[in-house]
Amino acid sequence: xxxxxxxxxxxxxxxxxxxxxxxxxxxxxxxxxxxxxxxxxxxxxxxxxxxxxxxxxxxxxxxxxxxxxxxxxxxxxxxxxxxxxxxxxxxxxxxxxxxxxxxxxxxxxxxxxxxxxxxxxxxxxxxxxxxxxxxxxxxxxxxxxxxxxxxxxxxxxxxxxxxxxxxxxxxxxxxxxxxxxxxxxxxxxxxxxxxxxxxxxxxxxxxxxxxxxxxxxxxxxxxxxxxxxxxxxxxxxxxxxxxxxxxxxxxxxxxxxxxxxxxxxxxxxxxxxxxxxxxxxxxxxxxxxxxxxxxxxxxxxxxxxxxxxxxxxxxxxxxxxxxxxxxxxxxxxxxxxxxxxxxxxxxxxxxxxxxxxxxxxxxxxxxxxxxxxxxxxxxxxxxxxxxxxxxxxxxxxxxxxxxxxxxxxxxxxxxxxxxxxxxx
Amino acid sequence: xxxxxxxxxxxxxxxxxxxxxxxxxxxxxxxxxxxxxxxxxxxxxxxxxxxxxxxxxxxxxxxxxxxxxxxxxxxxxxxxxxxxxxxxxxxxxxxxxxxxxxxxxxxxxxxxxxxxxxxxxxxxxxxxxxxxxxxxxxxxxxxxxxxxxxxxxxxxxxxxxxxxxxxxxxxxxxxxxxxxxxxxxxxxxxxxxxxxxxxxxxxxxxxxxxxxxxxxxxxxxxxxxxxxxxxxxxxxxxxxxxxxxxxxxxxxxxxxxxxxxxxxxxxxxxxxxxxxxxxxxxxxxxxxxxxxxxxxxxxxxxxxxxxxxxxxxxxxxxxxxxxxxxxxxxxxxxxxxxxxxxxxxxxxxxxxxxxxxxxxxxxxxxxxxxxxxxxxxxxxxxxxxxxxxxxxxxxxxxxxxxxxxxxxxxxxxxxxxxxxxxxx
Numbered sequence: 123x124x125x126x127x128x129x130x131x132x133x134x135x136x137x138x139x140x141x142x143x144x145x146x147x148x149x150x151x152x153x154x155x156x157x158x159x160x161x162x163x164x165x166x167x168x169x170x171x172x173x174x175x176x177x178x179x180x181x182x183x184x185x186x187x188x189x190x191x192x193x194x195x196x197x198x199x200x201x202x203x204x205x206x207x208x209x210x211x212x213x214x215x216x217x218x219x220x221x222x223x224x225x226x227x228x229x230x231x232x233x234x235x236x237x238x239x240x241x242x243x244x245x246x247x248x249x250x251x252x253x254x255x256x257x258x259x260x261x262x263x264x265x266x267x268x269x270x271x272x273x274x275x276x277x278x279x280x281x282x283x284x285x286x287x288x289x290x291x292x293x294x295x296x297x298x299x300x301x302x303x304x305x306x307x308x309x310x311x312x313x314x315x316x317x318x319x320x321x322x323x324x325x326x327x328x329x330x331x332x333x334x335x336x337x338x339x340x341x342x343x344x345x346x347x348x349x350x351x352x353x354x355x356x357x358x359x360x361x362x363x364x365x366x367x368x369x370x371x372x373x374x375x376x377x378x379x380x381x382x383x384x385x386x387x388x389x390x391x392x393x394x395x396x397x398x399x400x401x402x403x404x405x406x407x408x409x410x411x412x413x414x415x416x417x418x419x420x421x422x423x424x425x426x427x428x429x430x431x432x433x434x435x436x437x438x439x440x441x442x443x444x445x446x447x448x449x450x451x452x453x454x455x456x457x458x459x460x461x462x463x464x465x466x467x468x469x470x471x472x473x474x475x476x477x478x479x480x481x482x483x484x485x486x487x488x489x490x491x492x493x494x495x496x497x498x499x500x501x502x503x504x505x506x507x508x509x510x511x512x513x514x515x516x517x518x519x520x521x522x523x524x525x526x527x528x529x530x531x532x533x534x535x536x537x538x539x540x541x542x543x544x545x546x
Numbered sequence: 547x548x549x550x551x552x553x554x555x556x557x558x559x560x561x562x563x564x565x566x567x568x569x570x571x572x573x574x575x576x577x578x579x580x581x582x583x584x585x586x587x588x589x590x591x592x593x594x595x596x597x598x599x600x601x602x603x604x605x606x607x608x609x610x611x612x613x614x615x616x617x618x619x620x621x622x623x624x625x626x627x628x629x630x631x632x633x634x635x636x637x638x639x640x641x642x643x644x645x646x647x648x649x650x651x652x653x654x655x656x657x658x659x660x661x662x663x664x665x666x667x668x669x670x671x672x673x674x675x676x677x678x679x680x681x682x683x684x685x686x687x688x689x690x691x692x693x694x695x696x697x698x699x700x701x702x703x704x705x706x707x708x709x710x711x712x713x714x715x716x717x718x719x720x721x722x723x724x725x726x727x728x729x730x731x732x733x734x735x736x737x738x739x740x741x742x743x744x745x746x747x748x749x750x751x752x753x754x755x756x757x758x759x760x761x762x763x764x765x766x767x768x769x770x771x772x773x774x775x776x777x778x779x780x781x782x783x784x785x786x787x788x789x790x791x792x793x794x795x796x797x798x799x800x801x802x803x804x805x806x807x808x809x810x811x812x813x814x815x816x817x818x819x820x821x822x823x824x825x826x827x828x829x830x831x832x833x834x835x836x837x838x839x840x841x842x843x844x845x846x847x848x849x850x851x852x853x854x855x856x857x858x859x860x861x862x863x864x865x866x867x868x869x870x871x872x873x874x875x876x877x878x879x880x881x882x883x884x885x886x887x888x889x890x891x892x893x894x895x896x897x898x899x900x901x902x903x904x905x906x907x908x909x910x911x912x913x914x915x916x917x918x919x920x921x922x923x924x925x926x927x928x929x930x931x932x933x934x935x936x937x938x939x940x941x942x943x944x945x946x947x948x949x950x951x952x953x954x955x956x957x958x959x960x961x962x963x964x965x966x967x968x969x970x
Contacts, residue, residue, distance in 0.1 A: 195933050198949030199942055201876070202894060232933075411877035414892060416884055440873070440949040449864070452625070453835035457881055460840055468838060470626060509619050509656075518623055525622030525864040528952070 126151050126539045127167060128500060130175035132159055133520045134182050134492045138424065138476035142492075143516035148172075149180060151498035154538030158494055175502050175534075177511075179519060182490050183243025183499035183537065184444035185482035188342070188383040188404035188433025190248040191233045191259055192217045192226070196437040201412040205348040208413055208438070210282075217250045217275075218284045226255035233436075234262045235545045240443045241532045243499040243542070244269040244486055246342060246381060246404075246433075248315055251275045251287055253295040260303055263310045266545035267537055269486060269499065273315025273342055274299055278326045281317075293329040300337050309537070311340075314378075318344035319355045319368050331373030340379035340485075342404075343369060346392070347384035348415050366392040376401040381485060383433055384409075385423065386416040393426055402429045402485055405477065407450035409438030417454045421466040424473070431482020432474075445524040448474035471521045502534040503527070550575050550963050551591060552924060554599035556583055557944045558606050558916045562848065562900035566916075567940035572596075573604060575922035578962030582918055599926050599958075601935075603943060606914050607667025607923035607961065608868035609906035612766070612807040612828035612857025614672040615657045615683055616641045616650070620861040625836040629772040632837055632862070634706075641674045641699075642708045650679035657860075658686045659969045664867045665956045667923040667966070668693040668910055670766060670805060670828075670857075672739055675699050675711055677719040684727055687734045690969040691961055693910060693923065697739025697766055698723055702750045705741075717753040724761050733961070735764075738802075742768035743779045743792050755797030764803035764909075766828075767793060770816070771808035772839050790816040800825040805909060807857055808833075809847065810840040817850055826853045826909055829901065831874035833862030841878045845890040848897070855906020856898075869948040872898035895945045926958040927951070 128151075132144040150157040150167050160167075193213055200212035220226045237245055245263075247270055249256040256274040263270040274296055278289045287295075296314065303312045314334050316322040322330075334341050346352050346365055355365045362368050366388070369375040375382075376399025383404040388396070396403065403423050410416060423430050432447050433439070441447065448471075455469040469477075483490020489497050505511065505523050508531065514522070523531060535542045552575075556568040574581040574591050584591075617637055624636035644650045661669055669687075671694055673680040680698040687694040698720055702713045711719075720738065727736045738758050740746040746754075758765050770776050770789055779789045786792050790812070793799040799806075800823025807828040812820070820827065827847050834840060847854050856871050857863070865871065872895075879893040893901075907914020913921050929935065929947050932955065938946070947955060959966045 197933075198946035199938075201945075201949070408877075411880055414880040414883060417881065453832075456835055456838040457841065459838060461885060509621075514623075521625075522622035525625075 124153050124539055125170040126498070127163065127170045127172040128175060128180050129172055130178045130180040130502065131516050132180045132492065133516050135472050135476040135480060136491055136493050138473045138481070141472050141475065141517045141520065145516060146176065149492060149498070149500070151539040154498055154540070156492050156494055156496045156498050159492060178533070179503035179505060179516070179523065181501050181503060181520065182479040182483070182492060183501055183535065184241050184478055185244040185431060185490050186237070186242045186434050186444055187246040187381055187402065187431040187482040187485060188406055189245060189436040191230055192220050192250045193437035194229055194233045197440045203413070205351055205413050205415060214282045214285055218282060220250035220252045220255045223255055223258060226258055230259045230262050231545070234266045234268065236442050238266060238268060238535065238542065238545055239529045241501045241529070241535060242442065242444055243535065243537050244483060244489055246271045246313065246485065248273055248275055248342070251277055251285055253299060256299060257302070260310050262545070264307045267309065267540065267542045269309045269489065269537060271311050271313035271340065273313040276316045276326055276330060277321040278323050280320050289323060289326050289329070292326060293333065296330065297333055300333060300339055304337060304339065314339050314341045316343050316374060319365065320351065320358060324372070327372035327374060331377070334378045335373055338378060341374050342381040342383070343374065345382035345385050346387040348413070349387060352387050364389055364392055366395050370395060375399055379485060383435065384415065384418065386410060386418045393422060393428065396428045397426045400429060402431060404433035405430055405451055406433040406435035406439055407454040408441055408447060409435035411450070412440060413438050417458045419458060419466055420451065420455055420469065429481065429484055430477055431485065432478045443528065444478040445527065448478045448524050451477060471524065475520065475524065498536055498539040500536040501532050503531050504533045505531055507531065548577050548963055549594040550922070551587065551594045551596040552599060552604050553596055554602045554604040554926065555940050556604045556916065557940050559896050559900040559904060560915055560917050562897045562905070565896045565899065565941045565944065569940060570600065573916060573922070573924070575963040578922055578964070580916050580918055580920045580922050583916060602957070603927035603929060603940070603947065605925050605927060605944060606903040606907070606916060607925055607959065608665050608902055609668040609855060609914050610661070610666045610858050610868055611670040611805055611826065611855040611906040611909060612830055613669060613860040615654055616644045616674045617861035618653055618657045621864045627837070629775055629837050629839060638706045638709055642706060644674035644676045644679045647679055647682060650682055654683045654686050655969070658690045658692065660866050662690060662692060662959065662966065662969055663953045665925040665953070665959060666866065666868055667959065667961050668907060668913055670695045670737065670909065672697055672699055672766070675701055675709055677723060680723060681726070684734050686969070688731045691733065691964065691966045693733045693913065693961060695735050695737035695764065697737040700740045700750055700754060701745040702747050704744050713747060713750050713753070716750060717757065720754065721757055724757060724763055728761060728763065738763050738765045740767050740798060743789065744775065744782060748796070751796035751798060755801070758802045759797055762802055765798050766805040766807070767798065769806035769809050770811040772837070773811060776811050788813055788816055790819050794819060799823055803909060807859065808839065808842065810834060810842045817846060817852065820852045821850045824853060826855060828857035829854055829875055830857040830859035830863055831878040832865055832871060833859035834878070835874070836864060837862050841882045843882055843890055844875065844879055844893065853905065853908060854901055855909065856902045867952065868902040869951060872902045872948050875901060895948065899944065899948065922960055922963040924960040925956050927955050928957045929955055931955065
């Protein structure tokens with residue numbers, strides 16, 4: 123049996139309102155799942171292999187629930203544009219390159235390595251429309267021993283000629299990937315990925331909804347990122363009440379587990395439907411800044427009980443670092459607070475930490491926390507370079523790491539109780 | 547004569563609207579000042595020592611015009627508070643430690659090293675109220691060969707007992723530093739530093755204004771960071787029209803070169819006075835986010851011809867990195883654009899770059915650009931780890947470095963034409 127004990131300063135957020143901290147304690151796991159945390163190691167665990175990280179922080183691995191792997195080379199470029207011209211000028215031309223497997227391999231290896239380096243142990247990823255490079259990306263995550271949902275993008279309208287798929291082929295390619303990968307790995311799974319309503323015909327969405335239901339496969343897409351986009355969807359589907367209803371019409375809105383990215387301009391009714399169907403919202407503050415999209419009212423989602431996680435949204439967002447994005451989410455919520463006359467309370471540090479760990483992790487099941495039964499996905503943080511630790515609580519040390527630490531402070535990474543080495 | 551030629555891909559912003567780029571060119575300096583940039587090296591310069599940075603970017607050193615050195619240990623802590631409680635709970639207790647020279651030395655060495663590491667070649671810095679540790683900080687900057695204005699903080703009301711100075715002693719200590727340091731170094735100079743109106747009596751401000759005028763010493767303080775602060779100033783000085791007028795009344799508002807940090811809630815009249823007196827505004831977007839202060843309408847300042855630079859505002863801000871703060875400034879301006887119904891245009895990349903180099907650098911004179919006669923303060927950037935450079939313009943490479951690079955990409959640093967090594 124695979125057993126492990128990690129010893130150190132343990133911090134996690136079982137709920138959003140509190141950090142739970144254990145100074146100099148033992149985190150015990152069997153078969154990759156947490157058994158418990160002990161201030162003194164119980165007799166029965168003394169024979170387990172102990173990794174001693176005394177003085178170091180042990181926190182859950184980070185969870186990124188929205189990013190586009192093929193946009194990775196575009197990070198830091200093109201942010202003088204808004205969503206639609208940015209897609210046309212920067213994004214679609216880059217994504218069109220991924221029928222070249224050599225190119226895809228070069229970029230995707232960097233993506234996987236960089237996620238690892240930043241302590242992102244679970245990711246929910248868009249690839250491109252191309253089937254073969256999507257499979258390649260899945261293989262790279264499997265090799266790396268990182269947790270992921272990977273989706274081949276579907277688009278059959280309103281995109282460049284090269285990226286516009288034949289509807290039937292788009293569905294066949296998607297089904298092929300589902301059949302090949304649904305049971306291939308415990309860590310890496312397929313996810314159905316209509317890019318967003320404007321690029322998917324009703325036929326395509328209907329077909330994808332059917333595949334989701336037939337195989338019980340989750341779904342990801344984009345929702346209400348930009349005002350022009352929302353108006354465009356309303357013009358494309360005047361028969362349906364709102365943007366969310368289009369997805370819902372085609373069984374792509376919580377009929378199986380679903381994530382919607384951005385959710386800046388949702389109506390009350392759309393939020394009600396998300397709450398009812400337990401659709402996840404992927405909050406991507408840096409992307410929303412960079413593309414001048416706006417600030418998601420994240421407090422409204424939390425208050426309604428809608429599940430929320432954080433997304434880097436590479437390359438609308440420039441940073442892969444979930445701690446950076448936690449800071450971005452807190453800062454965005456503070457501006458929202460001011461702009462709502464102090465109506466919507468800002469995120470606290472524990473809330474932001476929760477969103478970037480257990481909040482997004484819940485999409486995978488018991489991931490993102492150290493409660494009993496949770497996957498032991500953990501990061502070992504050496505924060506000794508960030509200043510004195512004397513007089514600081516564990517909570518303050520984690521806060522400081524989030525704000526001023528970086529990948530250099532992450533010294534070891536575990537997924538399902540096993541150490542994950544740097545991907546090749 | 548001190549001569550040098552730097553060869554590489556040269557980028558700078560002589561004005562805010564444009565990057566000026568020279569692929570594979572020669573930047574020539576004599577006695578620390580730029581002579582010119584040449585695509586082919588002129589015969590007369592061929593005997594000069596050439597540093598070959600082919601394929602690397604050569605950009606001006608960064609300029610940080612607002613930070614508090616003694617708050618350095620507090621980076622990343624306490625951001626659930628707004629300005630006034632944050633000062634009382636986190637800042638004043640930390641600043642009270644700097645009568646201990648050993649403690650000051652430990653922290654200040656880290657500050658100087660960290661500024662160097664992030665490519666900040668010019669900084670405008672608050673120390674604490676303590677004279678001796680202020681001198682120590684000045685000596686550390688002199689030793690490091692970095693450019694700085696350093697100010698002993700003055701406070702004689704509304705602060706903790708330990709930090710409340712006797713008015714007369716505050717003025718005497720300030721004058722002592724001025725006399726000792728005004729001609730001590732060409733790179734490091736004193737600056738008069740009333741903390742802000744709420745902590746300075748009229749007598750103190752009058753005395754400081756007199757010192758500024760008597761010795762021709764510049765001034766720095768804070769202005770209109772937070773609504774409660776502005777109301778407090780109005781209550782303290784009901785006789786004067788507004789916050790800016792209090793400083794102006796005491797010759798602390800452009801009578802000598804002046805910087806005011808934050809400037810979020812300025813009235814039109816205050817901005818007019820800043821324009822008239824050419825008072826610099828230090829824009830500190832991360833601090834303004836972290837302390838829920840608000841977003842400075844930077845476009846209004848630029849449109850009025852008020853000089854603007856960027857500030858990290860350690861530790862209201864958490865990051866010392868001026869590229870990070872450029873990103874923060876662009877993002878903040880995009881939210882301001884949305885919240886003014888697209889009234890105030892967002893900052894472009896070249897504008898943000900200008901603010902973090904020549905914009906703030908102008909406070910020092912000819913600093914922050916590579917035009918003829920400017921100080922050769924330069925950073926050598928190796929951006930090869932950030933992705934392919936093929937097909938990217940020099941401007942795009944600089945943009946990408948700003949968004950996704952970090953201190954690891956800064957491989958050499960020059961000030962006044964001389965290489966600056968890591969401070970001890």
